[in-house]
Amino acid sequence: MTASAPAQVTGLTALPPRTVEFRGARGGQAALTWGQQGIWRSTQWLDDGDPYFNLAWTLPVTGAAGLDAVLRAVGRLVERHETLRTAFVRDGEGSGENGEGTEGSTVQRVSREGRLTVGVYEAAAKPMSAAKALAAELAATGFDYAAELPIRCAVVCQRGRPRALALALSHLALDGWSLNMVAAEWPRLVAGDDLPGPDWQPLDQAAFERSDPPPGGQALRHWRTGLASAPRSMFDFPAREPEEPRFVRHGMDSPAAAVAAEALAARHGVTTSSVLTVASAALLAAVTGHPTAALQLIVSNRHHPGMEAMAGPAAQDGLCVIDLEAGTFADALRRGHRRTMATYRNGHYDPGLVLAAWEAEAWDRGADIDLDAFFNDVRQAGRWQGLPQVDTGDAAALAALRGKTRTFFVGAYSKVKARIFFATGPAPSTCEFYVLVDTAFLPGDVAERMLTGLEELLVRALSEEVPLDQVAKVAGLDPVRRPAGWTVIGHDWVDLPESEALLRRVCGTDLAVVVVEGTGDDLGDGAAPRLTGYLVARPGLDTPEAVHAAVMRAAAGRTDVLAPHHYVLCAAPPADPTGWPACPRLIEGGGRAPSTAMTVLGR
Amino acid sequence: MRERVAELVSKASGGDLAVADILAADCSLPALGLTSIAYLRLIDLLETEFDCDVDLDGGHLDTLDGLVEHIAGQRT
Incomplete structure (x- = not known):
């Protein structure tokens, strides 16, 4: 060597x-x-x-x-x-x-x-x-x-x-x-x-x-809960022509954002790390139109005994799902702080077991679970030191401090395993902050606008309550637009025409439809609408399990389509395209778990 | 128990926070200067010391008295 x-x-x-x-x-x-x-x-x-x-x-x-x-x-x-x-x-x-x-x-x-x-x-x-x-x-x-x-x-x-x-x-x-x-x-x-x-x-x-019992059981439960409550992607909206290179990173040096974050943290009894995490989540949710944001936090895992003094990599990704649906940014800070702490506490786990849980959730949900939104706080001990002494109630002083804010282009990259990446820098006396975006989903300038939006959100939240549904406006960000045909199914935005087209491609025929059921008056308490796929059975696609497996293979990597929750296989198509639900059924089921979800009819 | 929890807070902070200051504080522990990693260390210390499960979603865990109350509730 x-x-x-x-x-x-x-x-x-x-x-x-x-x-x-x-x-x-x-x-x-x-x-x-x-x-x-x-x-x-x-x-x-x-x-x-x-x-x-x-x-x-x-x-x-x-x-x-x-x-x-x-x-x-x-x-x-x-x-x-x-x-x-x-x-x-x-x-x-x-x-x-x-x-x-x-x-x-x-x-x-x-x-x-x-x-x-x-x-x-x-x-x-x-x-x-x-x-x-x-x-x-x-x-x-x-x-x-x-x-x-x-x-x-x-x-x-x-x-x-x-x-x-x-x-x-x-x-x-x-x-x-x-x-x-x-x-x-x-x-x-x-x-x-x-x-x-x-x-x-x-x-x-x-x-x-590898000890017995193995550590990480609680962290695995945390992941399972998070996977079940996370949107299947924060990027479930139409993709765009990516820029070249595809991934763009901007940075900001803002002492005002640091001062504001520290004041908010003190006011609400949370950490500045949580303030930055929740603000990032709120900006992402506002732009992508989600009431819930899922971020992977880079967890140092150094609070565990032994690992604190170990030279070697210890960090793992932790799943943080933050509820941003109702109330104000201040409410979200308090809720989000608990979620970030729980995430940091549950960052030490067997990656193989979490991957298995991840794949199982995707199988049940009917879509790949894309969690390529990240946050990393790299500050020493997770805090700033030596911030400027500014009276945060003094608007003029804050405005003067904001005059020192600087944003800058960091770089563009052809390959990054993230669709968005929020990160602090190590600078001790200013908010050094970075946003990287995947321009196949968001324009590159959104990275820069998120940085200035972050500062504006934090400073504004010092002097007034910011309703969560006003975050995009306050931050000067444009929410993505989804064309007709996109609808919310559970936690997810879904392109229904594309989901139907996918089922038809899998079937190799136009003899298939996807119908939203469980909406309107028949929507029970807490029940989400669900998709039912009707199709004509054929050799190789004659059980819900076979159809679901084929749909999942065809949908791999996509953030716009959702597999039907329920498959109904018929012998022949109806005479009238609206007549699928009344068609004689050969077999139906979710295709997920044969022993519980499948009901055999007519056999 | 309040004094012992304050001692553990101080220990988790690596000695950055003095027990007397923790006992006298009228603000949350993060406001006192307890960082995220110190807070996580504290939760581990509390669970070991008092043989309890600290539920991070339990609320009121950001203050000394909130923690004491939470642990007392766990042990009854």
């Missing part, structure tokens, strides 16, 4: 590289932790060698430490943290036992000992700046997760004295929390301090996650 040599960085002179030998307390192999699985799945979604999940990072070297001391510190860092000497390999690799590299067959393998090649450079000036450029260079190439250490580093010296360490790290090895841990340890390692060894590493975490 060796580090690849970086290309030349301006102002740096390469000296002979050094080799650091390391020998840790143990090696071993285990299944991936749940946190590792999350990052692993994301890396597999990208092309091989894509450096998107690489972290470029620099650590200063202060004091009079020489090169040997710094290299010793690098070695001790790798010895301490097993995650820095972990490869991700297919179980049985070399013996050809497993063909495809699924996460089920990929394991973490910790090398007890090895060598790391460390570059050494002399900087003409500004060693930290040079180290940052060098780190970016080191991180520009994707890691070979199976064959390479997840760390590349180089020492940058000035006049022969080490001044900085340039690092490229795989996100599979460390997350933001772990980086902060390493940053805190680094000066002490360089000084030669004898640090106590970490007592919890990803191998321990993997064993814990």
Whole structure:
């Protein structure tokens, strides 16, 4: 395992590289932790060698430490943290036992000992700046997760004295929390301090996650409840011609939004993280026309004992469903705060079990459940520090502060696994906030307008009650328009003509209709309208289960159609197109659960 | 129990919040400076200490007295 040599960085002179030998307390192999699985799945979604999940990072070297001391510190860092000497390999690799590299067959393998090649450079000036450029260079190439250490580093010296360490790290090895841990340890390692060894590493975490009884039961229940109450997509409206590149990200620097969020949090007894989450959800719901918003929150999972001190990825996605139907934004803050806290508390789970629950809900619902709307609060400890002191009751002072707001274009990307992504930045004394949108659904400028809308919503909510049905207007956003034929079925907007067209394509004939039943006067208390599909049975499509399976296959990935809740299979079509309900029935049922939902008629 | 819960609040905050300040506060715990992650740590500590289930949808859990009342209700 060796580090690849970086290309030349301006102002740096390469000296002979050094080799650091390391020998840790143990090696071993285990299944991936749940946190590792999350990052692993994301890396597999990208092309091989894509450096998107690489972290470029620099650590200063202060004091009079020489090169040997710094290299010793690098070695001790790798010895301490097993995650820095972990490869991700297919179980049985070399013996050809497993063909495809699924996460089920990929394991973490910790090398007890090895060598790391460390570059050494002399900087003409500004060693930290040079180290940052060098780190970016080191991180520009994707890691070979199976064959390479997840760390590349180089020492940058000035006049022969080490001044900085340039690092490229795989996100599979460390997350933001772990980086902060390493940053805190680094000066002490360089000084030669004898640090106590970490007592919890990803191998321990993997064993814990497979203990009996396994953890995560409550989190799985949280997911099931959330899946059942979430819209099947926040993007259940007509798609548009995407821009090029398709995904657009804008940013905002707004001290006024931070001051307003902090004042609202104090007033309503919630956290600023919850204020930003609920505001994001309210903006998304207002634009997409939903009374309920579903966001996946990136959960650090660092409140769990053990995981707090573990170097390695621990974050997982948590499902947060927020009710925004009635009342004011202030009401939503109080309700939403409880939902966000519950989400953060239930973010540690077996991804395989949640995926199974997700697929089961989709099967029952009759549509893929698209939860590609995300929120990530990356602020240190989830708060700001050193915000400007402004009297939030002083409109003129707030207006002056808003004069400092700056929005900016961040970038455009061809491939992102999100339809919308809200995120804070780490800035401590301002609301650094980002919105990414998928322009196949929303115009790119909506990202920027959501940022200014967020500020306006927060500032307005300081001085007046903002009814939830006025959020779009207050924020200056245009709700999407759905053409005739779209209707609400349960939590979901559905394109009925397209749903019927889908059933007909599945049947290979026009002899099928989709009818909305359970509307108007016959709508019982709490009962949602449902779709019934009438069709002529044919070989291979002669049971509700077969038809539902075919419809679900045809509807995969779509956010506009819904499979019928109930299928009625007839022997022949009616003479009159409106006569389907009176047709003699061969068999009918939901097609979901044969033992309970299917009723056989006429057999 | 109020004092013990305040001690756990302080512990969950990593010592950022003093027990005396928590006991004397007339505002919610987030307003006092308890962050999301500290709040989650607190819930875990309370459940372990008092062998109870803290229902995050139970309401009134953002204040010291609300928490004390909730736990007392769980234990009766």
